[in-house]
Amino acid sequence: MCILVTGGAGFIGANLCQRLLEQNHEVIAVDNLITSDGGNLNKLRSFPNFTFIKHDITNPLPHALTAYRLPLTAIYHLACPTGVPNLTKLAEEMLLTCSIGTRNILELARTHKAKFLVVSSSETYGNPLIFPQTENYTGNVDPTGIRSPYEEGKRFTESLVSIYVRKYKLDAKIVRVFNTYGPGMDRSETRVVPRFLRQALSNKPITIHGKGxxxxxxxYVDDLVNGLLIIMKKGKSGEVYNLGSDQQVTIRQLAELxxxxxxxxxxxxxxxxxxxxHESRLPDLTKVKKLGWKLHTxxxxxxxxxxxxxxxSSFYIPNHVDQ
Ligand SMILES: NC(=O)c1ccc[n+]([C@@H]2O[C@H](COP(=O)([O-])OP(=O)(O)OC[C@H]3O[C@@H](n4cnc5c(N)ncnc54)[C@H](O)[C@@H]3O)[C@@H](O)[C@H]2O)c1
Incomplete structure (x- = not known):
């Protein structure tokens, strides 16, 4: 099988590529390295069945991809700028990647008749008013707020993918991913787990926002990758699946741990x-558990x-932080 992973140099994308390569698939990763330093590619490049194409998916896709020698059987679409500081710095890029970028990748899936899975986000629920969030909860999102480029970008992506399912009968699944952590997060990553770990390993104060x-x-990323593989294989086209952990911890408990x-x-x-x-988010995982997935780590x-x-030795503790 020849599988495309957009955002393949990023944290989750690289972990997914590695798993697919270990299963002996031919894997192509596309990434413009906008929120990745490319470090994750070193390990992947040691696999002979790995190809990396540096490309911004908002631009027309390169010939190398559209005319690739093997037909693509599956596409995992993960490319999207991430991180709280980028909500302002890369706001336009987020919206364009989620809209034009997603359309380019959907068209590629149509051409190749490839199975498609898009990684969306728990941020589509915004600041939720119901707990836990089931997939049919439509969320509480401010369309002009500071988080809107990401929240509304992901919502647009979901809408477009749903249109391709209804109009073109594309086999496509939508996965709303909740906070994920693990090896492969960027060294300047502002998300809470790598930041706290860097602070702790350098014996520097661990900074919590408010009371924590x-x-x-x-x-854990291995569990998340398991979920993506299971949903691609067993999920129903057009369906949305929450994926993450449903075990809540406070930010203070995380710092102590x-x-x-x-x-x-x-x-x-x-x-x-x-x-x-936001105060909290909690996924209802009933749907994905019915497919046989569970959290192991x-x-x-x-x-x-x-x-x-x-x-x-490569620690960099940024000023902007995310909890
Ligand atoms: N990590 C999490 O906790 C989490 C939670 C919810 C959703 N997600 C989603 O999972 C996906 C992967 O996230 P991640 O944590 O690995 O983030 P990441 O920033 O490490 O990876 C995203 C990758 O996409 C690439 N990219 C961005 N715009 C692009 C474009 N226009 N063309 C090509 N490549 C582009 C970036 O360079 C980066 O390598 C994203 O869609 C993100 O929104 C992640």
Whole structure:
């Protein structure tokens, strides 16, 4: 099978590529490296069945891809700028990748009659008013708010994919991913797990926003990749699936756990809470569990593995942070 992964140099994309390569698939990753430093490609390049194409999917797709020697059997579409600082810095790129970029990839899927899976986000629920969030919850999103380029971008993506299912009978699934962590997160990654780990491993203060009572759920990337493979194989076309962990922890508990796991001397300090920070999100995972998926990795084990994958010599602790 020849499989395309957009955003294949990114955190989840590279972990997915690696799993597919280990299963002996021919894998092509497309990425413009806008939110990735390309470091994840080093390991992938050691596989003879791996091809990397540096390309911005908002531009017409290169001949190398449209006329690729093997027909594509499946496309995992993950490309999208991520990270809270990029909500302003790359706002336009987010919207264009989610719209024009997604359309280009959907057209490619149509041409190749490839099965399609798009990675959307729990951010499509915005600041949710019901708990847990089931897939039929339509969310609470501010279309002009600071988070809107990502939230509305992902909602547009979902709408477009649904149109391709209805109009062109494309076999396509939508996966709403919740917070994920693990090896392969960028060294300048602002998301809470790598940031706390970097702070803990350098014995620097761990900075929590406000009291740290806001809750999050964290899914280890291996479990997430399992879910993507299962949904691609067994999911129903046109359906939406939540994917992540449903075990809630407060940000303070996460900081304490990370201090424990890394045996750090770091102290926890409070910093000003971000205005658009949300209180919590919690997925209802009934649908994906019915396909046979379950979460295997306890948070403590996943944090230990992630901590071991980090190279302290390349640490960079950014000013902008995300919880
Ligand atoms: N990590 C999480 O917790 C999480 C949660 C919810 C949803 N997601 C979604 O999962 C997907 C992967 O996220 P990630 O955490 O691996 O982020 P990431 O930033 O590490 O990976 C995204 C990749 O997409 C690439 N990209 C962005 N715009 C592109 C474009 N126009 N053309 C080609 N490549 C482009 C980036 O360079 C990057 O390598 C994203 O769609 C993200 O929205 C992630």
């Amino acid at each position: 009572t806001q809750t999050r759920t964290f899914c 990370i201090i424990n796991v890394t045996k750090s001397k770091s102290k926890i300090i409070k910093i000003k809470r971000l205005k658009h920070d 306890p948070l403590e084990d996943g944090l230990r593995k992630t901590s071991k994958s980090l190279n302290p």
